Amino acid sequence: MRQAKAILAGTIFTPTERIDDGVILIQGHRIHKVGRKSEVKVPSGVQVVDNRDRVVVPGFIDMHIHGAAGHDLMEGTAEAVSAVANYLARHGTTSFLATTATASIDRTLHAAQKLGEFIRASHRSHGAGDKIAGAQPVGIHLEGPFINVKKRGAHPASQVRKPSIPLLEKFLSAAGGSVRVLTLAPELDGALAVLEFARSKGLRVGIGHSNATYEEAERSIAAGATHAAHIYNAMRPFLHRDPGIIGAVLTDNRVSAELICDGIHVDRSAIQLLVLSKGIDRLLLVTDSLSGAGMPDGNYRLGNFTVHVAGGVCRTVEGNLAGSTVTLDAAVRNLVSFTGLSYEQCLPAATLNPARILGLEKQKGVIAPGADADLAVLDRSFYVTQTYVRGRPAL
Numbered sequence: 001m002r003q004a005k006a007i008l009a010g011t012i013f014t015p016t017e018r019i020d021d022g023v024i025l026i027q028g029h030r031i032h033k034v035g036r037k038s039e040v041k042v043p044s045g046v047q048v049v050d051n052r053d054r055v056v057v058p059g060f061i062d063m064h065i066h067g068a069a070g071h072d073l074m075e076g077t078a079e080a081v082s083a084v085a086n087y088l089a090r091h092g093t094t095s096f097l098a099t100t101a102t103a104s105i106d107r108t109l110h111a112a113q114k115l116g117e118f119i120r121a122s123h124r125s126h127g128a129g130d131k132i133a134g135a136q137p138v139g140i141h142l143e144g145p146f147i148n149v150k151k152r153g154a155h156p157a158s159q160v161r162k163p164s165i166p167l168l169e170k171f172l173s174a175a176g177g178s179v180r181v182l183t184l185a186p187e188l189d190g191a192l193a194v195l196e197f198a199r200s201k202g203l204r205v206g207i208g209h210s211n212a213t214y215e216e217a218e219r220s221i222a223a224g225a226t227h228a229a230h231i232y233n234a235m236r237p238f239l240h241r242d243p244g245i246i247g248a249v250l251t252d253n254r255v256s257a258e259l260i261c262d263g264i265h266v267d268r269s270a271i272q273l274l275v276l277s278k279g280i281d282r283l284l285l286v287t288d289s290l291s292g293a294g295m296p297d298g299n300y301r302l303g304n305f306t307v308h309v310a311g312g313v314c315r316t317v318e319g320n321l322a323g324s325t326v327t328l329d330a331a332v333r334n335l336v337s338f339t340g341l342s343y344e345q346c347l348p349a350a351t352l353n354p355a356r357i358l359g360l361e362k363q364k365g366v367i368a369p370g371a372d373a374d375l376a377v378l379d380r381s382f383y384v385t386q387t388y389v390r391g392r393p394a395l
């Protein structure tokens with residue numbers, strides 16, 4: 001077998017199944033077979049990697065990340081994308097959506113065009129001779145500019161815009177088909193038409209940075225919104241006689257919810273309520289991380305503006321929380337400790353669930369024959385010791 005590898009694992013979480021004393025056969029950039037060692041024959045001459053004291057899980061998928069390691073993805077350069085991709089791989093993340101922040105139209109068009117080029121080149125290369133090492137950028141997430149200025153969080157008020165199909169069309173064409181997710185505030189004039197247009201182009205639509213009432217949010221879910229961006233953060237608060245967008249997302253099982261599980265953005269009791277109402281199956285762990293992630297305290301860029309990072313907490317000059325410095329490996333461990341659920345139960349929130357939302361569940365977020373060989377190898381405390389991106393060791 002050409003370019004073949006056999007990874008022996010103490011335990012594999014696929015994540016729908018637990019396989020003890022398992023083996024994963026990799027051929028080229030894909031998984032060929034997975035099963036118990038007693039059932040999967042390892043052909044002779046294949047490189048064997050011994051992880052019998054480790055746990056192997058699908059590489060994590062981060063569908064909402066602005067930057068890390070001193071770089072913002074809107075820089076749109078190979079240097080910025082590589083820095084983020086390498087940082088992510090060190091933390092077990094193998095796929096990500098390069099996420100824009102609300103910025104001027106020109107800057108957003110430039111970022112969409114450049115990021116689209118990297119994404120298509122990475123897709124074509126099948127991992128071989130990647131210009132960008134580390135995690136694979138699998139699409140663009142446009143966060144803004146169609147958000148509610150009252151719930152803008154760290155996004156600059158001056159660049160927030162009314163929902164517009166012609167403007168969205170411009171962004172989509174600049175990105176050359178690489179946009180996968182649009183986050184918008186569904187209560188704005190024209191938002192539902194933009195939502196329906198985005199869905200007709202195959203995008204997933206997140207509702208967020210929003211002051212929507214329960215009814216407004218429900219209308220957007222009926223129109224095809226797939227998930228909520230970082231639930232609880234930058235949203236109309238939940239009140240028992242005015243449950244708002246949070247009430248709609250918590251109770252409507254047609255939508256999933258992104259969660260920043262860093263112990264700072266959302267209190268653990270609110271996380272417990274989220275898991276009780278939506279179940280793990282409709283939970284999407286995201287980092288929303290920015291350029292200050294993995295860096296010392298100081299001032300960093302988010303899109304086109306400055307945020308201050310102190311003790312891992314990012315804030316704008318006005319004091320609003322602005323993205324995080326968490327990584328997905330830590331977010332899964334946090335979810336385990338906040339909910340009391342097992343690692344195996346929490347794992348789909350960073351693997352299979354985002355893959356399903358993005359329509360990538362045949363290739364990503366699963367350890368199954370035919371899927372990309374995207375793997376995170378963990379020690380018994382669930383810290384990353386090695387990452388494989390499409391069959392290639394990234395560390």
Ligand SMILES: [Zn+2]
Pocket residue numbers: 143153209229230234288
């Ligand atoms: Zn946001």
